[in-house]
Amino acid sequence: MLSEKSRPVIEQTIGVIAERIPAITPEFYKSMFNARPDLLDGMFSRSNQKNGTQPQALAGSIAAFASHLLNNPDSYPDEVLSRVAHKHASLGLLPEEYPTVHEHLFGAIAADLGDAATPEVVAAWDEVYWLMADA
Numbered sequence: 001m002l003s004e005k006s007r008p009v010i011e012q013t014i015g016v017i018a019e020r021i022p023a024i025t026p027e028f029y030k031s032m033f034n035a036r037p038d039l040l041d042g043m044f045s046r047s048n049q050k051n052g053t054q055p056q057a058l059a060g061s062i063a064a065f066a067s068h069l070l071n072n073p074d075s076y077p078d079e080v081l082s083r084v085a086h087k088h089a090s091l092g093l094l095p096e097e098y099p100t101v102h103e104h105l106f107g108a109i110a111a112d113l114g115d116a117a118t119p120e121v122v123a124a125w126d127e128v129y130w131l132m133a134d135a
């Protein structure tokens, strides 16, 4: 469940985050594959990266998860989580990789939002990311 502290911050920023995802996503992947080129060999599909559909899926699903938490505070979007978990498990993805995506995704968000990425905003979205990753 989203904390009472984060809820109003997510309410105020979900619009801008959702709107900026198309701009944030390429920077996130560029930064991550620069640091971890091995993830492009065997883990992420190169053709999916090229056609640009999957790249939006990851960050987009976090905004969708946040929106679910705002509208249904007592539940998780189980179907979506199950689909993502099955996909990740089929790829042999380990929990240890979640900090990798976190680091590069939040780096790209902070760079895109600039001064709007206040510590309060970053902390609230951190909470959403880890709720989803842990689920």
Ligand code: HEM
Pocket: 039, 043, 044, 045, 048, 049, 054, 057, 058, 059, 061, 062, 083, 084, 087, 088, 091, 093, 097, 098, 099, 100, 101, 129, 132, 133
């Ligand atoms: C909270 C963090 C994460 C979220 C919300 C997330 C979300 C998603 C979503 C929505 C999909 C598409 C599933 C489908 O096919 O319907 C996906 C696929 C995928 N995810 Fe994640 N993911 C996360 C973390 C990670 C991490 C840490 C890695 C690896 C470092 C990863 C690697 C992949 C890969 C390789 C695919 C398949 C897509 C492709 O072939 O390009 N994900 N993820």
